[in-house]
Ligand SMILES: Nc1ncnc2c1ncn2[C@@H]1O[C@H](COP(=O)(O)OP(=O)(O)O)[C@@H](O)[C@H]1O
């Protein structure tokens with residue numbers, strides 16, 4: 218579904234991605250783990266078209282994304298939940314979800330999706346007319362994911378969904394990510410919480426310093442001694 222081939226990205230003189238190659242197959246949860254500053258967010262932003270590679274290619278659903286305008290990414294079937302969630306604080310939950318469906322015209326199907334999202338996140342239903350800025354961190358993350366799902370993505374990009382959340386809420390969010398995947402959405406999950414991410418992912422890439430340092434089945438990496446000592450605090 219997604220392939221990055223030798224992707225190099227710069228911020229001015231800063232060479233942030235130094236030849237990243239990776240794949241996400243349909244139906245998978247793939248996770249990118251790695252230390253702060255490794256290049257995980259830059260990788261997601263390059264996939265969603267916010268940043269353009271200087272060298273290399275991103276192929277999504279058979280299309281070379283160098284030739285696609287970033288504003289068309291959503292209609293291609295990609296949704297990005299950015300680091301820090303970026304919900305619209307002064308809009309209600311309902312209005313935030315409506316924003317997620319902006320590219321769609323299938324009213325009856327949109328209505329079904331609201332229902333599905335409120336089933337997945339009952340807390341959002343209880344608060345649907347409340348301003349999003351007044352929600353807790355966990356609820357804001359649920360809303361950010363719900364808003365992304367309103368575009369009915371084939372591929373969901375999640376950047377640090379666990380950031381700043383209490384362990385119990387993190388558990389809840391990860392279990393919801395698993396459910397979303399089981400119901401047919403492919404997921405690319407960026408996480409500093411490597412142990413949680415490796416537990417729900419099928420495959421993983423360890424990013425270090427703009428490179429892919431290691432890749433493999435998530436269960437293998439979870440038991441790898443070097444991954445354990447560098448990223449799992451063991
Ligand atoms: N807007 C920016 N301008 C300059 N350098 C940046 C910018 N954003 C990120 N970087 C640098 O790019 C590298 C990768 O950052 P990032 O992708 O945010 O890492 P991660 O998400 O893994 O923490 C870091 O060295 C970071 O300092």
Ligand SMILES: [Mg+2]
Pocket residue numbers: 257258259300377
């Ligand atoms: Mg980041």
